[in-house]
Amino acid sequence: MYPVQSSYFSCHRSASWTKWGFHDTFFNLTLKDILFFQWLEDGHCPSAKYIFKGDEDVYVSSDNLAAYISGLNSSAKQNLFVGNVIHNATPIRDPKLKYFIPESFYKGSYPPYAGGGGLLFTRDMASQLYSATQDILLFPIDDVYMGMCLKAIGVDPQIHPGFMTFDFPEKDKGNLCIYRDVIMVHRRTPQETIKLWHEVNDPALDC
Template sequence: MAVQRRRLKLGVTVLTINLFIFILIFRHSSQDKNGRHSVRIPSEPFWAKLLPNSAYWNRLQQIQDLQNNPILTANLSDTGLPYWATETNLSSEPCKHNNRVTTQVKDYNSLPSRFKDFLLYMHCRSYPLMVDQPHICKEPPFLLLAVKSQVSHFDRRQAIRQSWGGAGVVANKTVVTVFLLGNATAWDHHPDLSSSLQDESNRHNDIIQWDYRDSFFNLTVKEVLFLEWIQTRCPNARFIFKGDDDVFVNTYRILDFLKGLSEPKARDLFVGDVITEAGPHRDKKVKYFIPESMYVGKYPPYAGGGGYLFSGDIAARLRSVSQHVPLYPIDDVYTGMCLKKLGLAPEKHKGFRTFDIEEKYRSNPCAYKSLILVHPRTPQQMIQIWTWLSSPDLNCQ
């Protein structure tokens, strides 16, 4: 017993000495040589001066981030922000071209015409509907198939209706199909097919068309218009597949995949053929060319625009956040930018083959059974593959 008391007393003594040494060291470190408390001056400014990004899109996003920063807006007036960050967004109703961009993009005059057109109108986000299907989601679908198409692609749309895009009840789940179109006639001297398109719409009731120029760079416009349309016309769609009209989609496989998801996984679902560590092409001959005056930096992870699958909950969040992300001329990259803004990233799924499968497997029906998407496929090939997969005699053991 006496030994235990001596050990306890020794432990308390050692602890007291250590505490005393710590206090001496702390006091010494916080005083200068004359015993006064020293003041540490930072070697660099705490706040760096806000400078505009040299690339036009990056600068627009920078302005959006500053103007929507709750800390800045709560504590600073407009005069507290740099002059370049206080520009008022141009009204998009009615949408008029923005002449100021001709001086804000340093090499504007040397850019290809498709770029000039995009830059002049990239602030425009609202266009009138020419053809609508206001009651198509009267019964909320489990799966909404949204297909990007063009007016002249009658054969592709019909093949999709006869194959993977057939609306109705598939595998005991309600499926609704819509085709998303712009208007090419007025700008690009295409023949006037409006009468034929109206007949098609009256027959199938699945055409959605807006009055804007349907070009490659305006696919992002189609994206934001579709996100608005969903919230107005189909807000209760459980899941959405969005893709091109030259892909084959295994709708059976999609429904089977969705049935196995947990509720949290289903809510935050966004899957596709994900591309990472990519950046803009600088070669003017490439379709995806983006000049340095437009964008600098890497792209966030994004799912290839041939097709991807996401939840209705994600669609609502994308619609909201897209209002704070400037339009970008490549639609799948833009969607990746919006996801990043939400703090999310698309998930890669091996069933999405946007760069096709090996040639030796393309005529094998069983090669498509476990896949969700294959690109590209002709209308005839779509119907053939769907016939294979729908056959009760198909045996892929």
């Protein structure tokens, strides 16, 4: 119920995908997010209460994710949008860099936003965000765009230390025990993810 990557694929095959036809590129990720929200609004996966949105190169502890969700109280579930939150970020002005945004396109600091490597939100939040996208002009960096939509509906993204969008320090990557407390870690190959899963869940691992 948590991973939404399969939902993205279904969304791509929907009528909306045909209508929206665009190149599957980095700067079109915002369009993919909106299509996914639209896909949910169309009534797909009606029993899904929570959505984990993650990149294809993340290691996810489904047990820790489920435990976190189970531990949420009623208050915490309201307006839930949680991940590794970035504050006071400013646009990159170097045209040689991936996240380049010219000043003519955007001025000032970005609103708080959660790094898109992995984040969690409720279905109700997805609906609110979709409504916001109808009024917020598209922005090519999808993480930042979600922050703009959150700001528009008056919701602050919540930070959780278990969302390791920027990975561990290099010296800690080999310590299997630290993986037992995380929800997700960014930038792992499929082979590394499979190996990690078996090693971290090995009963013989002494932490």
